[in-house]
């Protein structure tokens with residue numbers, strides 16, 4: 400994370416009424432220490448948990464508590480939305496998540512969320528039974544579907560009642576990291592860069608009508624291509640067979656098989672890899688193809704066919720080896736590890752792939768939480784460390800990955 404990310408930025412810190420509200424003071428302190436201006440907003444119930452005077456003292460700013468604050472000649476929520484680079488709800492109660500999911504604007508904080516220009520983060524904190532309640536989960540799903548609010552946590556641990564479970568607020572230092580990540584994502588930091596992205600499955604023919612394939616929808620790779628273009632990059636998207644629209648400003652090359660994908664990636668990156676600044680291999684490349692596909696349709700009358708498989712090239716590993724041989728640090732190489740098993744097993748596989756593929760970053764995710772879903776839960780694994788598993792829309796995940804790519808390109 401760039402230590403300068405928060406410097407000179409304006410963070411609107413909205414505190415709602417959960418006992419975790421006292422930790423918002425630490426978030427404010429860390430943001431101020433990192434050079435940000437923090438504008439504190441509080442609901443009436445938040446003020447029962449933590450004093451407005453404390454937040455005002457830490458931030459050096461008056462605490463705004465209602466829509467009709469005399470400090471604003473016009474509309475307070477519009478003025479706050481204009482001024483803030485990011486709006487963060489710490490903590491976000493079940494009630495405020497519900498009102499955000501509905502698009503309500505009947506208090507200062509929800510109105511400011513609807514009006515926000517920049518990213519909005521909500522950091523839930525509540526009793527685990529409240530978090531697991533179908534109504535809360537429906538609101539969370541709705542917010543993720545809308546894609547305008549990013550949730551940070553909650554995490555597993557002890558809550559105020561002394562019970563344990565998923566509902567505890569994320570630690571203040573992690574919240575500040577999420578704020579920095581979101582701020583880095585809202586910039587056009589890939590201008591002048593060429594980013595090659597692969598997406599979707601590959602289809603390996605058995606005969607002219609049948610193929611070996613997999614369940615990849617291509618949505619993750621398409622989201623990365625779209626976000627990279629939005630961040631200013633020239634993007635080449637090498638797409639396996641999927642029926643998704645081409646994102647704005649992206650050059651698309653359609654392929655069917657792993658070998659075709661390998662050729663298209665080589666073409667986009669150049670023989671010495673010099674034509675690309677980064678490669679993100681989000682495609683689910685088939686590891687095997689049929690050694691000798693039949694030229695005519697296999698007929699069941701001819702008996703059970705025996706398929707002899709042959710290995711496909713490992714596109715990413717070969718490019719990784721090439722980069723190692725060139726001794727260069729670019730292009731930045733990103734792979735995915737889509738695995739089955741629990742979080743620890745997924746991470747073990749992902750860490751192994753850093754070396755077997757010679758890449759800078761591996762996006763670890765569990766198959767049952769990503770294939771075919773609109774959201775994804777990932778951990779970013781690099782030689783510098785293993786990030787926490789965090790859930791977001793595929794666009795959010797794309798931005799987390801691209802923020803890392805951008806950081807590495809800046810050296």
Ligand code: CTP
Nearest residue numbers: 680681682684686712713714715734735736737
């Ligand atoms: N990959 C690739 N070429 C292949 C297989 C995979 O470039 N033939 C890339 C994928 O796009 C992904 C990464 O390598 O970014 C990891 O893919 P994955 O299928 O998880 O790993 P494999 O190398 O196939 O290993 P295994 O399935 O045995 O875990």
